[in-house]
Amino acid sequence: MVGPKRHFLPLVLISLTAFFFYSYYHSSLPPSTSEFNPTFTVSNPIHTQNYKPSLTNFSFIVKVLAFNRLDSVSRCLQSLANADYLGDRVNLHVYIDHFTHQNGSSTTVDQKLNESRRILEFVDGFDWKFGDKLVHYRTTNVGLQAQWLEAWWPSSDNEFAFIVEDDLEISPLYYEFIKSLIVNFYYNASNYSPSIYGASLQRPRFVPGKHGNKLQLDDRTRLFLYQLVGTWGQILFPKPWKEFRLWYDKNKSKDIRPFLEGMVTTGWYKKMGERIWTPWFIKFIQSRGYFNIYTNFLHERALSVSHRDAGVNYGKTAGPDSQLLDDRSLDFNILEMHPLSSLKWFDFCFREVIPARVVTNMDELGLLLPSLNKQDSVFLVNLFEVSGSVARNLLCHFESLNIRNYILLGPESDSLFDLARRGHPVINGDQFIKSVGLYKLSSLGSRFEAIKSILAKAYVIRKCLENGYNLWVVDGNVLFLSADIFSESKDPNDDLFLAPSLELLYARSSTTAKKIWDNNLVSKVASMAEDMARKSSLSHGDLSFVHVIANILEQNGVKFRKLDETTYGMKIGSANVNKSSLGDKNKKLVYWSAEMGLESIQKWLEELNLWVVDQESSCTAVVCHKS
Structure with missing residues (x-):
């Protein structure tokens, strides 16, 4: 059993210092043009071009997306406030969507107004002692897609966002873990890959490719790469997110839809349309060949748990999807980060991919x-x-x-x-x-x-x-x-x-x-x-x-x-x-x-119906074959 979280702080500070000097030294070296790792790691020269992140400019923002669930948002914010932020300045931005304006009785409108005011009063009075708190109360109902897509435009390549929907509960260990992960896989040049767009703290549960493999991992796997975005606690890296937003603008403006045959998410989009955003991001990921870091903490544990409260995605409350990992259930060194070369990569069908x-x-x-x-x-x-x-x-x-x-x-x-x-x-x-x-x-x-x-x-x-x-x-x-x-x-x-x-x-x-x-x-x-x-x-x-x-x-x-x-x-x-x-x-x-x-x-x-790539030379379908 790893000791209480106070034991993590010296280890993290030592790691951050070491990796800062490592990154500073390696950022001054020219990339190799012929390097090849016999274990087929991501050491190809394309992965180190224009690699100049600076840990000294690191910043982290928590983005909470809320609507009309006071109990949910209060639980979510309190769990975030219980985390150890290692003395870092972390800003909190809360986005509260407006209720829809529909014809109805004045009583119904008054109830919705009162509900919104109660949420605003709670958020206004919520004490966030780790940095600035910003509250964005929308004037109209924009829906989940706009809540996500308009939540963040990175101010630099060293600014990271943690997007949290209001029915999530976050582990007090999450920031220590994610800071260590960013240091290892973003600021360490030997572990860096431009193929990685972020990290998900939710327990992996879903394979979107139709007829894909079951999501199975051995007990020794703690971290792995998977193409699928995780909406229940997603850390976004700045450069890929900017790239996605520009890609989205271009395709949306030209009336190009994110259809990707063979994916369950395409069926969702055809049914729900612009109410959801993930099919857009999934199509972008597929076109770019990008991957997300996931955890495998065993026993259905995760650093981010969705309570699946009644709302846009659930007609009635379904309850927590996982067990929250905290000090009491921690039985391994959560800050141990294996090299990127040793991690497994999986596509939308959960087939293993060997890069580089x-x-x-x-x-x-x-x-x-x-x-x-x-x-x-x-x-x-x-x-x-x-x-x-x-x-x-x-x-x-x-x-x-x-x-x-x-x-x-x-x-x-x-x-x-x-x-x-x-x-x-x-x-x-x-x-x-x-x-x-x-x-x-x-x-x-x-x-x-x-x-x-x-x-x-x-x-x-x-x-x-x-x-x-x-x-x-x-x-x-x-x-x-x-x-x-x-x-x-x-x-x-x-x-x-x-x-x-x-x-x-x-x-x-x-x-x-x-x-x-x-x-x-x-x-x-x-x-x-x-x-x-x-x-x-x-x-x-x-x-x-x-x-x-x-x-x-x-x-x-x-x-x-x-x-x-x-x-x-x-x-x-x-x-x-x-x-x-x-x-x-x-x-x-x-x-x-x-x-x-x-x-x-x-x-x-x-x-002859044999041209199966789109305008970006990406496959128009994902075809899964069980391994």
């Missing part, structure tokens, strides 16, 4: 492979010369088909790093080629860009086969129509087959395939690619990975099977491709020429 897997060399590739399922074939997807929205569209189809065993290969870019931040495993093609000593080919000029993917694919295939992984190699200009791509891959005699026009290759991790794909073959790929790139006249189709491999295998008398592209694939842009042709069960994919422009690609895929 960025491979830059062969050793790191070997470390990444165990994070993939060995029982399923791995898809190596080439994103060189593929636009970001086309790549996102492909990944949305992967989610729909429950294809989760893949690696993305692309050029070093913010777009590639952003995919890694969201949980997609990626290979930084530029750094990878440099690591295997092939940057001497950069003298080829613009054609070097065209052969990077050829060289990288050859090395990745060899590594995957050596580690026992079967592999599909595809370009980003294809969309699969089924998760069971080619039945031929199940034939034990089919160790290698190619589809040149589709730029598709399948290799089984067999003894035969491993002998074919040795160091000698990889060297021949590099040599042939270089020779071809030096030719004065060369078509785009000639300088392709599958074309190079086919030539080498034929020159060395290696037998392999070629797929009939017209049987398995449909090329968009041709007159015989339409919605009805998608019903052909023999057709496994659609593809298009690498020279086709983005507008044409999108137009064709929209006509």
Whole structure:
């Protein structure tokens, strides 16, 4: 049993001092451009860009949202006043919504006026000794959405808000915990991630993705990351909240609705409309790939408890949802914060997400492979010369088909790093080629860009086969129509087959395939690619990975099977491709020429109902598959 809360204060003060000097020192260091953590932590350079928070400017505001429940708001404010604020100045802002003006008897109006006055009198007389108290009494009824969205506009990147609805009761331990959490995960550069938008103090109870996994955690997990916002005691970080408010303004002004198919919350929005705000924030989170910190204190305990009093969300009082964690029930060190690298991340389906897997060399590739399922074939997807929205569209189809065993290969870019931040495993093609000593080919000029993917694919295939992984190699200009791509891959005699026009290759991790794909073959790929790139006249189709491999295998008398592209694939842009042709069960994919422009690609895929991203290149649906 951890001792009374007075024992927390020295520990917190020591921690704050240590982390202040740590943050100050690390904020002066330039971010690494090649750092990679073999445990796949969020140490990618995209996470430290413009990272300059200052603990000396830290400020904290409690925002209480109230309406017409005097007993509720009095319980809530008293619980907040019982907390230990460590000598910090903490301001309290209370927002009291006005009752609705409806036709009714003068007696009813008088009752509502009296109720509002009683609440105002209580709040006015409430003693808040930790900082300033501000009371905002609205002149009209604005509802829960406006109460939340208009409660806060951060004055700096060091101002944090704790949003509390009036039927909540808060643990006296909450501020000590949340201050320690902010110091660890916002001011400590080694633990910082721009993917985190805040922290929820409520007990996690809900999975919004339809048909998602049950919310289950082991007893050792105290903190974890989860995409869902928590409305029963949510701490908001300043930068993501500002970003959300601007995003909301833009979308609301353009009459764009926060529809996200496959989510229970979308059904709520279609029923309740602008009375609620969470579907807007959830759509924003999904579009940005952001996460929330949650606690798992066991025995249904939490630092914030909703009494679920009768009101907007409940027709009648349902009672407390959890047990309030306090000194008497505390049986662990609540201030112990594990590194961000050790925490688990979960999406809206409560599927585990592994962020920031960025491979830059062969050793790191070997470390990444165990994070993939060995029982399923791995898809190596080439994103060189593929636009970001086309790549996102492909990944949305992967989610729909429950294809989760893949690696993305692309050029070093913010777009590639952003995919890694969201949980997609990626290979930084530029750094990878440099690591295997092939940057001497950069003298080829613009054609070097065209052969990077050829060289990288050859090395990745060899590594995957050596580690026992079967592999599909595809370009980003294809969309699969089924998760069971080619039945031929199940034939034990089919160790290698190619589809040149589709730029598709399948290799089984067999003894035969491993002998074919040795160091000698990889060297021949590099040599042939270089020779071809030096030719004065060369078509785009000639300088392709599958074309190079086919030539080498034929020159060395290696037998392999070629797929009939017209049987398995449909090329968009041709007159015989339409919605009805998608019903052909023999057709496994659609593809298009690498020279086709983005507008044409999108137009064709929209006509086939295969363009499943919105104007921000985010998936239009969340598709859950039970693990």
